[in-house]
Amino acid sequence: MTNNNPLDALGEFPLIARIVELLGDAAAADILVPSGDDAAAWLETTPGIAVATIDALTEGTHWRADTMSMADVGWRAVAANVSDLAAMGATPGTLLVAASLGPAITLADLDGFVEGLADSCRAHGVRVAGGDIVRGPATMFSIAAYGRVDLVGNATEDTPLLRRSSARVGDAVAVSGHPGASGAGLALIEAGRTSESEATPLLEAHRRPRARTALGHAAVEAGIRCAIDVSDGVLQDLDHVAEQSGVGIEIDCDALPLQPAARALLGDASALDLALGGGEDFELLLTGAEATLRSLSSSEVPVTVIGRVVAEHPGETVARDAQGTVYEAPQRGWDQLAGDGAR
Numbered sequence: 001m002t003n004n005n006p007l008d009a010l011g012e013f014p015l016i017a018r019i020v021e022l023l024g025d026a027a028a029a030d031i032l033v034p035s036g037d038d039a040a041a042w043l044e045t046t047p048g049i050a051v052a053t054i055d056a057l058t059e060g061t062h063w064r065a066d067t068m069s070m071a072d073v074g075w076r077a078v079a080a081n082v083s084d085l086a087a088m089g090a091t092p093g094t095l096l097v098a099a100s101l102g103p104a105i106t107l108a109d110l111d112g113f114v115e116g117l118a119d120s121c122r123a124h125g126v127r128v129a130g131g132d133i134v135r136g137p138a139t140m141f142s143i144a145a146y147g148r149v150d151l152v153g154n155a156t157e158d159t160p161l162l163r164r165s166s167a168r169v170g171d172a173v174a175v176s177g178h179p180g181a182s183g184a185g186l187a188l189i190e191a192g193r194t195s196e197s198e199a200t201p202l203l204e205a206h207r208r209p210r211a212r213t214a215l216g217h218a219a220v221e222a223g224i225r226c227a228i229d230v231s232d233g234v235l236q237d238l239d240h241v242a243e244q245s246g247v248g249i250e251i252d253c254d255a256l257p258l259q260p261a262a263r264a265l266l267g268d269a270s271a272l273d274l275a276l277g278g279g280e281d282f283e284l285l286l287t288g289a290e291a292t293l294r295s296l297s298s299s300e301v302p303v304t305v306i307g308r309v310v311a312e313h314p315g316e317t318v319a320r321d322a323q324g325t326v327y328e329a330p331q332r333g334w335d336q337l338a339g340d341g342a343r
Helices: 006-010 012-026 070-086 107-124 181-190 197-207 213-221 234-245 260-266 268-277 290-295
Strands: 048-058 091-101 127-135 140-150 172-176 226-229 248-252 284-288 303-310 317-320
Touching: 006 012, 006 107, 012 107, 012 127, 048 070, 070 091, 070 107, 070 140, 070 197, 070 213, 070 226, 091 107, 091 213, 107 127, 172 290, 181 197, 181 260, 181 268, 197 260, 213 284, 226 234, 234 248, 234 268, 234 284, 234 317, 260 268, 284 290, 290 303
Parallel strands: 091 127, 248 317
Antiparallel strands: 048 140, 091 140, 172 284, 172 303, 226 284, 248 303
């Protein structure tokens, strides 16, 4: 039988060459050992802490063809990994990308993914050093991201990293941007409301999020030592901080900086629930001195104080309404292994 799929007809190594060409300046061609060898290698020129993370995106779980383009998938694959480095206060540098290509993916699909990935690399200041590509039963992309934190002075006294385990009783809790915007964008896509005029910032938040690298740097420089990115949902992600720090966290629902478009298009109640449990915003949650946290705010990336760290209910985050009553959100966040794992 004749194979009419140009992707299969191209073959593995010509396909890799095509990907490198499409990446353009997003490919790390000038490192010590670039793509094409058994492993990539690059020089470290100054003392520092290596920071690494890895993430996977699977079709049907992390994206669907009816909610975003393959270029959007490529963009988000980079943003999600860089966001993990930002949450540590690290400077992102190099990516390794592995792809398992399902039976339905086309050459045009893969080209779109690579183009979106390259655009996101340029926007986030990272480059691809290498990777791997195989056929599989479903399409999946996995990215390993490598960054660093430069050391200045005696790092043993104060390691310049943002950690989930560094929240202290009395700290204020703050969040960047507008949590819930990504979930609101997905809700509008699923409802067929993408053409509404106010939907644009919500669709952008879902399909083309920005990692908060500069904010992570600024937080470290200001003396903040605790952060986590909002990947699963504000409540669930703060639960991780509470558990690892051995503290409780309380947030004020009225203080959450809801995206105005989400409130206008979906209503206050839905916008609140998406902010608490929607996830995939890739904003930063930080704890520290209130004045310091407020000083990190800018017109481009606002930082809003939304709560405090307490000694009560260690390991748990509690949301309260304006009357101080505990608010039970319908969803605290996303669990990768719960149910079918799909968003």
